Structure formats: structure tokens, C-alpha cells
Amino acid sequence: MAPIENKVLVLFAHPAQRRSEVNVHMARVAEWVPGVTVVDLYAEYPNLDIDVETEQARLRDHDVLVFLHPLYWYSTPAILKEWQDLVLEYGFAYGSGGTALHGKTFFSALTAGGPEAAYRAEGYNHFPLRQLLAPLEQTASLCGMTWLPPFVLHSARRAKEEGRIEAHLDAWEHLLEAVVHGRLDLATLREAETLNGVLDVAVQGG
Amino acid sequence: MESFLLQAFVYLVAAVVAVPVANRLGLGSVLGYLIAGVVIGPLLGVVGAETQDLQAYAEFGVVMMLFLIGLELEPKALWNMRVRLLGLGGMQVAVTTGLITAAAMAFGLYWSVALAVGLVFSLSSTAIVLQTLGEKGLIRTDGGQASFSVLLAQDIAVIPMLALIPLLAAPELMGANWGGGISDIRFTAGGGGSILEGQPGWIVTLVVLGSVAVIVLGGHYLTRPMFRFLALAKLPEIFTAGALLMVIGIALLMTLVGLSPALGTFLAGVVLANSEYRHELEADIEPFKGLLLGLFFITVGAGINFAILFENVFFILGLTIGMMLVKGLVLFGLAKAFKIRGAAGWLFTLGLAQAGEFGFVLLSFTTQNDVIPVGLGQTLQLVVTLSMLLTPALFIFHERVLANKVDTDKAEDDEIDQAGPVIIAGLGRFGQVVNRMLLSNGHKTVVLDYRNDLISGLRNFGVTAYFGDPSRPDMLLAAGIREAKVIIVAIDDQEKAVEIVEYVAREHPHVHIVARANDRQHVYKLYSAGARDIVRELFDSSIRAGRYALLALGHHPFDAERASRRYVKQDRHNLALLARLWDPDLTPLENEPYAAKAREINQEINEAMMKAQSPDNAGAERAWTPPPKGGKVSDDEDRQGTAAE
Structure with a gap:
């Protein structure tokens, strides 16, 4: 078994997991990948009372940060915003002495209700997904992290009926393994729209 | 017996009629009592010379008042006041005495007589000023604190004055009546009746220091076992009797050694300010103090000799106004020098410009020691009385005219009363948690419980709690319900809890009530009594247990x-x-x-x-509900979205 190059921290946020058809399964899959830590934020902080010390220690302990969540109003569920507001402190994540995250990698794994075509200038969501996620990209930049485009499941509400979930979970597992074992070519990935399409070409040595 | 009842009846009728009317008109209770006295004394003639005797007893109200003030004042607070006490108070007495002495000499009085007049007029009325300040809620303001420092300094200054006055007696006037005719100075100043007369100085000093030590040490070490013993009786009136006994005992001791009883009880009050019995003592003594002070004010009003007044009405009025002007100017200057600004400075200036009840005491003492001739003494007594009568008017002037005007310049944060405390009634497990939580968030709490052992036990752990039955309204008043913002009713007795809620909701509607309930029936009773924040004692813990089960x-x-x-x-x-x-x-x-x-x-x-x-x-819950499967999210969707897929 290949050595673990990058420890991956998956912050999972889904407030209504009884109804989840994709995200919960993605979290289960991630838990079984060696080198990946999954944190169910809503389970850990049901009052949204986030423990900053714990979360910062987790960040220090990992090399790659992943937000795993459904896309709510073109952004994350509330607890992930709360997490950013509390954990990414001045002096820790940015500003004078705030170098704890320098050199780490950050990306989102998300499910979106709309089809890929909706996230275009001419689509009903009018903006590409990358552009909608600009706040996260800039957050990564200010914190000195390498930002990667999101790993996306489009039309997630129909994925179960259309039988697309298994393939997505497989791709997700492969992506995580590639990240853990340092087999991703970051330079290729940074300019892509999503991590989905480029996965095969970007994985070095397949 | 009959005449006693009649007399009591007359005084009580006068008070009961005049005080509410005066309060209604915004004049304050002091003016109400004074007017009542004028009406039953000089105007109607229902009471006569016995008012003077009565006054000597009524002055005991001042002693009690100083005890209560002492209770409010922790030793640390007293120490913090030392600059003002000595500087402000000492300067006020010295400068006023000097100026008035000079003025009296300008009127042609012999210097020793003039000095005696100066001493008499340098004192202000503790009774009127503190009663009025307390009534108007000004006692904790900057102006109120400054006034209090000066009054306290004056009370202390009375002692050397009493020692000084016999020395001023002109030798040719001195009679042989040393100590004979001063029996009516009973309580407020103990010049007469001292067991130490004729003793050498070092014995006097030793005994005086010894009795102060008795008060401080006794207050510290004896009161606790004594009150614990009294509390065992579980009879409120025994506790009241104990409190009275203590105050009267101290006054007696002070009189015996020739010290001011007011000062002695004040000291005892300070010693007990940290005691768990503080609020209980306050609640017990307060009504006696109120009645006695009221009686004192009535006797001041009744004692006005209209015959002498009308003979020299302009002269006496002129003297009164002149004296008040001099005092006011001195106070104004001191306010500037000690940086008491704005409305506080004016309160200080106007509030203390009168002569006071200690003036009466000094006057009778001086006339008996032949320092001041009797005729002049009577005139001066009228001046003192008139100035006291004018004081409430000056307070009203300050309140109506100056306080608003001066304060509009800038918001004076030193005028803001300290944040209202939170009263916690009942210090069981429930009250303890509430208390700790409030304290840890920087709020001041006053905790009351009637279980003596519990209070003493928790005091060992640093919890400040007071002994007393919180279902007694006077207990809540002593604990500061008037200024309180919140009361937590957490006592075990269900009926008493409802009584407290009823009382507070009715009499102090500004206080927010948080009540602990035992069960649903209790919730209903507390609700109809007026509580709105009602906490069932087992509800929240049951919910947590339920949540653990769900997990x-x-x-x-x-x-x-x-x-x-x-x-x-x-x-x-x-x-x-x-x-x-x-x-x-x-x-x-x-x-x-x-x-x-x-x-x-x-x-x-x-x-x-x-x-x-x-x-x-699973789909029924209305939170983070996704659009239904196959549901349309946008009108554009049909046109573009699906086509592009």
C-alpha cells in the first residue's frame, strides 16, 4: 500500500441527513479511505457552538481541507459559514503570524440541484459554479492555501432515480485516494471548471 | 395613659394627613412632617411645650438612620471616602465656622459667643438631607455622596465641639449648673451624663478607645452567634427586639463614655455591612427610624415660637437667609475646588445650606453652659428651624429647575445610579446555580434565604448571602427591590413563592420576575400572580434526558x-x-x-x-426541504436547463 502523502480533513455539513441521498453516502465512503478524517459538523456541534481550539488543531494536523455539503443558495450550509467565521482567526489563518494554513490545499465536494447547463451565463443560474464559489477561492488565497475547483454532482435530486450515484461515489473514492497518495497534478487541476472531468488525466501514473 | 393616647393620636393624625398630601404635591415627606408640626403646634395649639421633651426622644431616629447608613457602607467604601470626609467635610466645618464667627463679631458679639454661633451654624441637618436624598434616590449619585461625606464629618466634629464649648464660657457668666440642666440632651450628643466626668485625660482616652473597640469587635464576633441564637426562635419579633437592643445598647454605651451615639451606631452599621444579617437588620430597624424621624420633624415644626418670630420677623428672616447664603457660598466654593460639577455641585450646595438638628443640641448645650445668652439662643433656634423649613424648598428648586438645565450640557455618567442588583430569593440548588451564573457574568446579586445554617455554610465558600425571609415585603425593600431590575423567585415553599410574585408584580412592576415552579398547577398560580418567565424546575433536565435517549x-x-x-x-x-x-x-x-x-x-x-x-x-419536516423531485425551480428551466442537459 502506497504511503500516505497528504492527510485529508473532510468537513461534512448536512442539516437534514435523514433526507440526504448522496452526501451521507459520500461521507461514509470517505470514512473508509485511509488517511481521511471525516467530521460531521452538525453532529459535533448541534448547537452551532463550534470549538475553535479543536477545529484549529484538526487543521494543523491535516494537509488537505475538503468541504462536503449540498449547495444551499449558491453557498455552504450555515454551519460551514459559522465554522469559517470562528475558526479562521486572525493570527491563525491570516494576518500577522497567521500561517497555520500556508501550503495546504482546499476544495469543495458538493451536490447541486441544478444541471450543469444551469450554471452558465445563459443558464437560469447565470453564473458558472467556479464564479459562485469565488468567496471560498479568495478565502483560500488569503489563508495561503492552494484552491482547487469543486468536485460536483449536478442534478443531484434526480441522481438516485437516474442511477448516477454509484459512479459518483466511485469517482469520489478515487479522488480521495489520489489526494492522499499525492498522485494529483495540482497545476493541471487549478484551471479546470470542476474536478470531475479532469480526474483521469490529472492522476499521475493512473 | 389617656393623655399619652391623645398625644399619639394627634401626632399620628397630623402625619397621616400631611405627609401624603405633601408627597402628592411633590414636596417630599420632610416638608410634610414640618408643616404638620406647624399646624398642630403654633397654629392650632393642640400640642405645647412637651414637644421639646419629645424631640429629644425623636432624635433617636437620627441615631437609627446613621446605623442604617452604616449598614449600606462597607468599611472599604468608608476608607475610599477618607479624602472627602476629611478634606471636604473638614474644610466645610472650618471655613463656615470662621466666616460666621467673623460675621457675628461684626454684629458686635463677643468673640467666644460669636465662635459658638459659628459652630452651631456650621452643622447641617443629617436627618433632612439624608431622608430627602434617599427618598429621591440621589444618595448614590456624586452629589449625594459628597453631601454624605460632609454630614458624616460634621457628626464626627460634634464631639470636639462639645468638648470645646464649656471652655468658651465667659468666666463672669459661668454659673454653678455644670451638668445640671442638660438632661434633655439625651441621645444625639452625650456631653452630659458621662461616667467619665472629672477623670484624668488618659483614662477618658482609654475608655473611649475601649468602647470603640467593643463596638468593632463585638459587631464582628458577637453578633453572628447572637443572631443565630435569635433565629432559632423562629419568631420575627424576637429578631426585631434583638436588632433594637443592639442599637439602643450601643447608644447607651456611647452616651456613658461621652461619645456621639449616632457615631457609635454608624460604626456598628459599618462593621455589620458585610454580615449576612444586614438586610434583616435593615428591614427591622427601618420602620422605627422612619417613625422617629417623622416625629422629630414634627417637633421641629411644632417648636417654632411665633411670638418671638413676629417680634423680629425681618431680622430673623434676614439672619436665616444670610446664614444660608454664607453656607451655600462655602459649599459652592468647595464643590468647585473638589471638582463636583454640574447638577451634583448644585445638589451639594443647595442641599447642605441649612443648619441642623445638631445645631439645636449645641444651642441648648451652649445656653446651659452660659456661652450664649438665653435670648440670643431662642432667636438662633428660630433661625435653625426656619432654615430647616426652607431646605425642602431648595431641594424642589434643584429638582425642578437646576437638575434638568445643568444636565443638558453633557451627560453626566457620575449621576447614574449603580446598576440595579438582581435579587435571588432562595438559595437552594436552583438559586445557587442562578447566582453563580449571574456573578460570573459580572452582575451584582443580593441573595436572601431564611435557612440560617445554609447561609453560614455557603458564606464559607465565598457566597454572599443574607439571612431573612424573602416573602416579607420589608425584607425585599431592604434588599433593594426598588432599584432592582430582576428578581429570581427560587424558594421551596410554593405558597410563599406565589406571595412574593404577587407582591412584586403589584408594588414594583418595573422588576422583571423569573419564578421557579414545581409543577403545572404551580405554573398556573405563578402566572395568575403576574410572573411571565416561569421555569419548571425539572423540565429542562427532563428534556436533556430525552435528548440523550434519542441519541x-x-x-x-x-x-x-x-x-x-x-x-x-x-x-x-x-x-x-x-x-x-x-x-x-x-x-x-x-x-x-x-x-x-x-x-x-x-x-x-x-x-x-x-x-x-x-x-x-422523513419528508414531512419543514426544514432544509429540497425542491420536490421533478419540481420546477425556475421559469427559465424549461426553456434552457433541460434542453442543454
Whole structure:
């Protein structure tokens, strides 16, 4: 078994997991990948009372940060915003002495209700997904992290009926393994729209 | 007996009629008492010379007042006042005495007589000023504190004055009546009756220091066992008797050694300011103090000799106004020098410009020691009385005209009273948690409980709590319910808890009530008594137990959290609905609207349970609900989205 190059921290946020058809399964899959830590934020902080010390220690302990969540109003569920507001402190994540995250990698794994075509200038969501996620990209930049485009499941509400979930979970597992074992070519990935399409070409040595 | 009853009846009628009227007119109770005295004395002539005797007893109200003030003042606070006490107070006495002495000499008085007049007029009226400041809630303001420092300094200054006055007696006037005719100076100043007369100086000093030590040490070490013993009797009046005994005992001791009883009880009050019996003592002494002070003011009004006044009306009025002007100017100058600004400075200047009850004492002492001739003494007594009569008017002037005007310049934060405390009634496990939580967030609490052992035990752990039955209104008043923002009713006795809530909701509607309930019936009673924040003592802990059970059954922690919140919300809502329909005179079965509502709620709960057991419940919850499968999210969707897929 290949050595673990990058420890991956998956912050999972889904407030209504009884109804989840994709995200919960993605979290289960991630838990079984060696080198990946999954944190169910809503389970850990049901009052949204986030423990900053714990979360910062987790960040220090990992090399790659992943937000795993459904896309709510073109952004994350509330607890992930709360997490950013509390954990990414001045002096820790940015500003004078705030170098704890320098050199780490950050990306989102998300499910979106709309089809890929909706996230275009001419689509009903009018903006590409990358552009909608600009706040996260800039957050990564200010914190000195390498930002990667999101790993996306489009039309997630129909994925179960259309039988697309298994393939997505497989791709997700492969992506995580590639990240853990340092087999991703970051330079290729940074300019892509999503991590989905480029996965095969970007994985070095397949 | 009959004449005693008649006299008591006259004084009480005068007080009961005049004081509420005066308060209604915004004049304050002091002016009300004074007017009552004028009406029953010089005007109607119902009471006569006995008012002077009575006054000597009534002055004991001042002694009690200083005891109560001492209780409010911790030793540390007294120490913090030292600059003002010595500087401000000492300067006021010295400068005023000097100026008035000079003025009296300009009127052609011999220097020793002039100095005696200066000493008499340098003192202000502790009784009027502190009573009025307390009534108007100004005692903790900057101006009030400065006034208090000066009054306290004056009370201390009375002692050397009493020692000085016999030395001023002109040798040719000195009679042989040393100590004979001064029996009416009973309480306020103990120049006469001292056991130390004729003793060498070092014995006097030793005994005086010894008695101060007795008060401080006794207050510190003896009161606790004494009150603990009294509390065993479980009879409130025995406690009251004990409190009175203590005050009177100290006054007696002070009189015996020739010290001011007012000062002695004040000292005792300071020593007891940290005691757990503080509020109980306050509640017990307060009514006596109020009545005696009222009686004192009435006797001042009744003592005005209109015959002498009308003979020299302009001269006496002129003297009064002149004296008050001199005092006012000195105070104004001191206010500037000690940086007491704005409305506080004016309160200080106007409030202390009168002569006071210690002036009476000094006057009778001086006339008896042949320092001041009797005729002049009577005139000066009128001046003192008139200036006291004018004081409430000056307070009203300050309140109506100056306070508003001066304060508009800038917001004076030193005029703001300290934040109202939180009263916690009952220091069981419930009250203790509330107390710790409030303290840890920087709030001041006053904790009351009537279980003596509990209080002493917790005091060992640094919890500041006071002994007393919080269901007694006077106890709550002593604890500061007037200034309080919140009261936590956490006593075990259900009926008493309802009584407290009723009383506070009725008499002090500005206080927010948080009440602990034992069960639903108790909730209803507290609700109809006026409480709105009602906490069932076992409700929140049961909810947590329920949530742990949900977690153990595999519910997601966030779902369990939301389920418990939903349950709390629904249950409290239903309880509030029922509380509004509950009628203390009917059983729930007799109360038809209540029973109907209860049935309706039960049905709702049953329906909700049925739904929760049905398999498609997962989609029923109304939170983070995704659009339905196949549902349209945008009008543009048909045109573009699906086509592009």
C-alpha cells in the first residue's frame, strides 16, 4: 500500500441527513479511505457552538481541507459559514503570524440541484459554479492555501432515480485516494471548471 | 395613659394627613412632617411645650438612620471616602465656622459667643438631607455622596465641639449648673451624663478607645452567634427586639463614655455591612427610624415660637437667609475646588445650606453652659428651624429647575445610579446555580434565604448571602427591590413563592420576575400572580434526558437537538395557552374552556405521534426541504436547463 502523502480533513455539513441521498453516502465512503478524517459538523456541534481550539488543531494536523455539503443558495450550509467565521482567526489563518494554513490545499465536494447547463451565463443560474464559489477561492488565497475547483454532482435530486450515484461515489473514492497518495497534478487541476472531468488525466501514473 | 393616647393620636393624625398630601404635591415627606408640626403646634395649639421633651426622644431616629447608613457602607467604601470626609467635610466645618464667627463679631458679639454661633451654624441637618436624598434616590449619585461625606464629618466634629464649648464660657457668666440642666440632651450628643466626668485625660482616652473597640469587635464576633441564637426562635419579633437592643445598647454605651451615639451606631452599621444579617437588620430597624424621624420633624415644626418670630420677623428672616447664603457660598466654593460639577455641585450646595438638628443640641448645650445668652439662643433656634423649613424648598428648586438645565450640557455618567442588583430569593440548588451564573457574568446579586445554617455554610465558600425571609415585603425593600431590575423567585415553599410574585408584580412592576415552579398547577398560580418567565424546575433536565435517549436510539445529534427544541417550544406554548384559561377558583374539570383546550392539545399530540410513526415522515419536516423531485425551480428551466442537459 502506497504511503500516505497528504492527510485529508473532510468537513461534512448536512442539516437534514435523514433526507440526504448522496452526501451521507459520500461521507461514509470517505470514512473508509485511509488517511481521511471525516467530521460531521452538525453532529459535533448541534448547537452551532463550534470549538475553535479543536477545529484549529484538526487543521494543523491535516494537509488537505475538503468541504462536503449540498449547495444551499449558491453557498455552504450555515454551519460551514459559522465554522469559517470562528475558526479562521486572525493570527491563525491570516494576518500577522497567521500561517497555520500556508501550503495546504482546499476544495469543495458538493451536490447541486441544478444541471450543469444551469450554471452558465445563459443558464437560469447565470453564473458558472467556479464564479459562485469565488468567496471560498479568495478565502483560500488569503489563508495561503492552494484552491482547487469543486468536485460536483449536478442534478443531484434526480441522481438516485437516474442511477448516477454509484459512479459518483466511485469517482469520489478515487479522488480521495489520489489526494492522499499525492498522485494529483495540482497545476493541471487549478484551471479546470470542476474536478470531475479532469480526474483521469490529472492522476499521475493512473 | 389617656393623655399619652391623645398625644399619639394627634401626632399620628397630623402625619397621616400631611405627609401624603405633601408627597402628592411633590414636596417630599420632610416638608410634610414640618408643616404638620406647624399646624398642630403654633397654629392650632393642640400640642405645647412637651414637644421639646419629645424631640429629644425623636432624635433617636437620627441615631437609627446613621446605623442604617452604616449598614449600606462597607468599611472599604468608608476608607475610599477618607479624602472627602476629611478634606471636604473638614474644610466645610472650618471655613463656615470662621466666616460666621467673623460675621457675628461684626454684629458686635463677643468673640467666644460669636465662635459658638459659628459652630452651631456650621452643622447641617443629617436627618433632612439624608431622608430627602434617599427618598429621591440621589444618595448614590456624586452629589449625594459628597453631601454624605460632609454630614458624616460634621457628626464626627460634634464631639470636639462639645468638648470645646464649656471652655468658651465667659468666666463672669459661668454659673454653678455644670451638668445640671442638660438632661434633655439625651441621645444625639452625650456631653452630659458621662461616667467619665472629672477623670484624668488618659483614662477618658482609654475608655473611649475601649468602647470603640467593643463596638468593632463585638459587631464582628458577637453578633453572628447572637443572631443565630435569635433565629432559632423562629419568631420575627424576637429578631426585631434583638436588632433594637443592639442599637439602643450601643447608644447607651456611647452616651456613658461621652461619645456621639449616632457615631457609635454608624460604626456598628459599618462593621455589620458585610454580615449576612444586614438586610434583616435593615428591614427591622427601618420602620422605627422612619417613625422617629417623622416625629422629630414634627417637633421641629411644632417648636417654632411665633411670638418671638413676629417680634423680629425681618431680622430673623434676614439672619436665616444670610446664614444660608454664607453656607451655600462655602459649599459652592468647595464643590468647585473638589471638582463636583454640574447638577451634583448644585445638589451639594443647595442641599447642605441649612443648619441642623445638631445645631439645636449645641444651642441648648451652649445656653446651659452660659456661652450664649438665653435670648440670643431662642432667636438662633428660630433661625435653625426656619432654615430647616426652607431646605425642602431648595431641594424642589434643584429638582425642578437646576437638575434638568445643568444636565443638558453633557451627560453626566457620575449621576447614574449603580446598576440595579438582581435579587435571588432562595438559595437552594436552583438559586445557587442562578447566582453563580449571574456573578460570573459580572452582575451584582443580593441573595436572601431564611435557612440560617445554609447561609453560614455557603458564606464559607465565598457566597454572599443574607439571612431573612424573602416573602416579607420589608425584607425585599431592604434588599433593594426598588432599584432592582430582576428578581429570581427560587424558594421551596410554593405558597410563599406565589406571595412574593404577587407582591412584586403589584408594588414594583418595573422588576422583571423569573419564578421557579414545581409543577403545572404551580405554573398556573405563578402566572395568575403576574410572573411571565416561569421555569419548571425539572423540565429542562427532563428534556436533556430525552435528548440523550434519542441519541442512544441512533438519531443524528442535530436531529435530536432540534427535536428537543421543538418539544420545548410546543410544550411551553401549550402550557401558556392553558395558564391563560386557568381559574384559581375552579378545578380543571369545572373549568370548561380549560378542559376544552386541554382536550384539543391532547388530540394534536396524538396526531403528531401518528404522523411520526408513519414511514413517509422523513419528508414531512419543514426544514432544509429540497425542491420536490421533478419540481420546477425556475421559469427559465424549461426553456434552457433541460434542453442543454
